[in-house]
Amino acid sequence: MTSDATARMLRLLSLLQTRREWAGLDLAGRLGVTVRTVRRDVDRLRELGYPVDSARGHGGGYRLASGTDLPPLLATLAVACRDHEILTFDYTTRHGATASRRAEPCHLVASGSLWYLLAHDVAQDDWRVFRLDRMSDPTPTGRRVPPRPVPGEDPAAFVADRLAAAPTRYRAVATVQASAEHVRAHTRGLAARIRPGTADTCLVDASDDSLTHIAQTLATLGADYALDADPEVVRHLRATARRALRSLTAETGQDGA
DSSP: OOHHHHHHHHHHHHHHHHSSOEEHHHHHHHHTSOHHHHHHHHHHHHHTTOOEEEEOSTTOEEEEOTTOOOOHHHHHHHHHHHHTEEEEEEEEOTTSOEEEEEEEEEEEEEETTEEEEEEEETTTTEEEEEEGGGEEEEEEEEEEOOOOOOGGGOHHHHHHHHHHHSOOSBOEEEEESSOHHHHHHHOSSOGGGEEEOSTTOEEEEOOBSOHHHHHHHHHTSOSOEEEEEOHHHHHHHHHHHHHHHHHHHHHHHHHHO
16 A cells, blocks of 8 residues: 555545544545545545444445544554654564554555554664554654655555565465456455466465464465465464364254254
């Protein structure tokens, strides 16, 4: 997802909190996009876990389900990115270690079901990608700095490349019986992990720290595939398939009773 799309979705979330219900045409006018784009952004918000209700009719109507709020962390980070204000925060690594960080926040990027902050780490004097669910206690320092250009000038592509190169706990690589273009149309946030094979096949690196995320990625491929994966991944997928089959069998039995 591009940085412009991310910023628009954050603004859409903010608008949804200011009114009980919004007509699609009104949201489109506020955001400067088409109603179709609003519908697409709403679908993306739902994929990220935000329960947005919709109503039928001309232009449609949208509202956040009762009790839904924009996470304070996203509010805080979006403002810091806009104002180029240095933040301090605590960050927990994939190994469980927590340390204080000081960084120049530049862009928020959504990839799959997760949000990431692209920032320039002050102590390391280098670019870093931080998962928002591993950040805590972000504190503005009051110090603003000039905008820092992102290498390659494409924040979403930069984050995707860093994620693709990052080590993961579980390995899972699928040889998919579909073209790379087909898979890209069915998945989001995996562009850097899709490698074309033949005209009708491609390789998808679904490796991740989470077995659940791997299963979700494989389920969205939209085609058959052969999997080369760690034993833990295979066991998780088999257990998930057995649970689904038992559920389906039980439901069929109840309907036939």
